Amino acid sequence: MTSCKKAYLHFPKEMTDKPFIGNLIKEFDLTINIFRAKVTPGEGGYLSIEIVGDDEQIQNGFTYLKQNQVEIHSGDVGLIWRKEECTHCTNCTVHCPTGALHIADWDTRRVEFDESKCIECLACLKNCPFHVCSSIF
Amino acid sequence: MAKTYNEINEKIASGKAVVLTAEEVIDYVERKGVAAAAKEVDVVTTATFGPMCSSGCFLNFGHSAPKIRISEAWISDVPVYCGIAAVDVYLGATQLRHNDPANMYFPGEFRYGGGHVIEELVAGKKLQLFALSYGTDDYPRREVRTMFDINDLNQAIMTNPRNCYQNYNVAVNSSGKRIYTYLGILEPNMKNMTYCSAGQLSPLLNDPLYKTIGVGTSVWLAGSRGLVYAEGTQHCSAVERGANDVPVEGAGTLALTGNMKEMIPEFVRGVSLPGYGVSLALGVGIPIPVLNEEILRYTTVRDRDIIGCAIDYSHDYPEKTCKVLARYSYEELRSGQVELHGKKVAVSAMSSYHKALKIAELLKSEIQRGDFMLSEPSRLLPLNQSMTGLTITGGAK
Ligand code: SF4
Ligand code: SF4
Numbered sequence: 396m397t398s399c400k401k402a403y404l405h406f407p408k409e410m411t412d413k414p415f416i417g418n419l420i421k422e423f424d425l426t427i428n429i430f431r432a433k434v435t436p437g438e439g440g441y442l443s444i445e446i447v448g449d450d451e452q453i454q455n456g457f458t459y460l461k462q463n464q465v466e467i468h469s470g471d472v473g474l475i476w477r478k479e480e481c482t483h484c485t486n487c488t489v490h491c492p493t494g495a496l497h498i499a500d501w502d503t504r505r506v507e508f509d510e511s512k513c514i515e516c517l518a519c520l521k522n523c524p525f526h527v528c529s530s531i532f
Numbered sequence: 533m534a535k536t537y538n539e540i541n542e543k544i545a546s547g548k549a550v551v552l553t554a555e556e557v558i559d560y561v562e563r564k565g566v567a568a569a570a571k572e573v574d575v576v577t578t579a580t581f582g583p584m585c586s587s588g589c590f591l592n593f594g595h596s597a598p599k600i601r602i603s604e605a606w607i608s609d610v611p612v613y614c615g616i617a618a619v620d621v622y623l624g625a626t627q628l629r630h631n632d633p634a635n636m637y638f639p640g641e642f643r644y645g646g647g648h649v650i651e652e653l654v655a656g657k658k659l660q661l662f663a664l665s666y667g668t669d670d671y672p673r674r675e676v677r678t679m680f681d682i683n684d685l686n687q688a689i690m691t692n693p694r695n696c697y698q699n700y701n702v703a704v705n706s707s708g709k710r711i712y713t714y715l716g717i718l719e720p721n722m723k724n725m726t727y728c729s730a731g732q733l734s735p736l737l738n739d740p741l742y743k744t745i746g747v748g749t750s751v752w753l754a755g756s757r758g759l760v761y762a763e764g765t766q767h768c769s770a771v772e773r774g775a776n777d778v779p780v781e782g783a784g785t786l787a788l789t790g791n792m793k794e795m796i797p798e799f800v801r802g803v804s805l806p807g808y809g810v811s812l813a814l815g816v817g818i819p820i821p822v823l824n825e826e827i828l829r830y831t832t833v834r835d836r837d838i839i840g841c842a843i844d845y846s847h848d849y850p851e852k853t854c855k856v857l858a859r860y861s862y863e864e865l866r867s868g869q870v871e872l873h874g875k876k877v878a879v880s881a882m883s884s885y886h887k888a889l890k891i892a893e894l895l896k897s898e899i900q901r902g903d904f905m906l907s908e909p910s911r912l913l914p915l916n917q918s919m920t921g922l923t924i925t926g927g928a929k
Pocket of ligand 2: 485
């Protein structure tokens with residue numbers, strides 16, 4: 396079965412010279428969409444990616460990465476929305492391009508964050524007057 | 533049938549008062565009719581939550597041994613005003629932190645300032661006081677550096693010269709470049725619009741002619757038992773009003789005070805406005821006594837009957853041209869999209885209706901429990917007052 400997974404990859408500093416993404420594409424027939432990346436040779440780094448491909452191949456790809464000491468955090472995004480701190484002012488909702496931050500209840504104007512829609516554009520980091528959103532990187 | 537403050541307070545004290553929020557009262561009166569509802573309902577709770585720049589607090593640190601007459605001081609590196617008695621200071625919401633680059637690298641982030649210090653004080657955090665003095669015979673100490681929290685202070689009295697603007701501008705940007713304002717980031721070519729009002733829940737929109745809210749009125753200031761201590765600065769009641777007496781622009785304002793030691797952290801929040809500065813968002817609830825039918829009728833105002841004026845913040849606002857681009861009801865604004873010059877514009881708010889609703893409910897239950905009494909204003913707010921601009925004449929010759 397084909398699926399689409401989000402993941403962060405953390406690279407230890409010894410591994411920054413390996414072409415992991417190229418290998419994931421070539422060896423495991425995966426489609427990789429890079430949202431954010433910061434990899435400094437000799438210093439380590441991270442990649443925030445979306446992986447599309449056959450379930451088994453994704454697992455094989457993850458195994459390959461783990462064997463190479465790449466740390467994988469899958470299933471969530473790099474954007475943290477601290478629910479209890481949100482004032483529900485709605486200011487961010489018009490600046491969020493995907494509707495990840497949206498008004499969930501129009502009667503009480505409750506704002507919610509739909510992680511699956513977040514593309515980590517980070518517009519909300521500067522648009523939220525209350526610093527409710529932050530980036531894990 | 534008219535009621536008095538005393539009668540309503542007696543009902544509150546005996547736990548029998550009928551209290552509705554300014555949202556609930558709308559349908560209630562529509563169902564029951566004004567006459568019947570005015571007999572039944574005793575209090576309507578109104579509320580608002582949003583940035584209120586003209587806010588701040590007086591703090592008293594107590595005396596050290598030897599004593600100091602503080603002449604300059606910083607709390608968590610944010611300068612405070614020391615031109616009052618020895619260990620009293622005033623901390624303002626919009627004060628930037630020492631060395632904040634402001635808009636030097638535009639747009640500045642303004643991550644921390646007076647509003648954030650006030651938030652942390654109320655939240656009980658430990659903060660650093662650094663204070664200097666020139667030293668006197670009776671106050672010889674010249675420097676203090678110490679950690680403190682709100683419990684170490686003798687008084688922490690929030691004293692806000694201007695809160696609860698009756699109504700407010702709706703901001704839009706017609707220019708070709710993004711602008712950064714106190715109403716948030718406005719994208720070019722009128723791509724988005726922002727407003728800042730709780731509309732039908734907002735205190736002064738439910739009492740448009742200040743019949744019950746005046747100097748001496750008890751208010752719920754971020755959870756504390758606060759007071760209206762004066763008309764707010766820029767109180768300008770002589771403005772255009774609709775048939776329901778509701779102003780279509782700023783109009784009335786309130787000067788509020790309350791004990792910060794009684795406040796709830798959720799309703800005292802530092803604000804960062806990129807490219808503009810820092811501020812403080814506050815939650816305020818004000819009970820309106822249903823003294824008669826007229827007062828009740830005012831509280832049934834709906835978002836669709838409250839008008840906000842869209843102003844171009846790229847030109848007309850800064851240049852003070854007084855031009856209004858369009859008028860919208862708060863019902864239209866709250867729908868999230870309006871039309872301007874044939875173009876659809878996304879709308880969002882700086883104020884929180886969600887929090888305002890929560891405050892109106894909290895105040896309602898406090899009154900129902902007999903924990904919050906109403907007070908009759910000792911003086912009404914001026915009704916026909918206008919506001920002057922500043923004429924620039926140049927300096928002393
Ligand atoms: S990072 Fe971008 S997409 Fe994600 S919630 Fe913030 S504004 Fe929306
Ligand atoms: S701008 Fe911030 S506080 Fe306002 S709704 Fe969005 S996340 Fe919540």
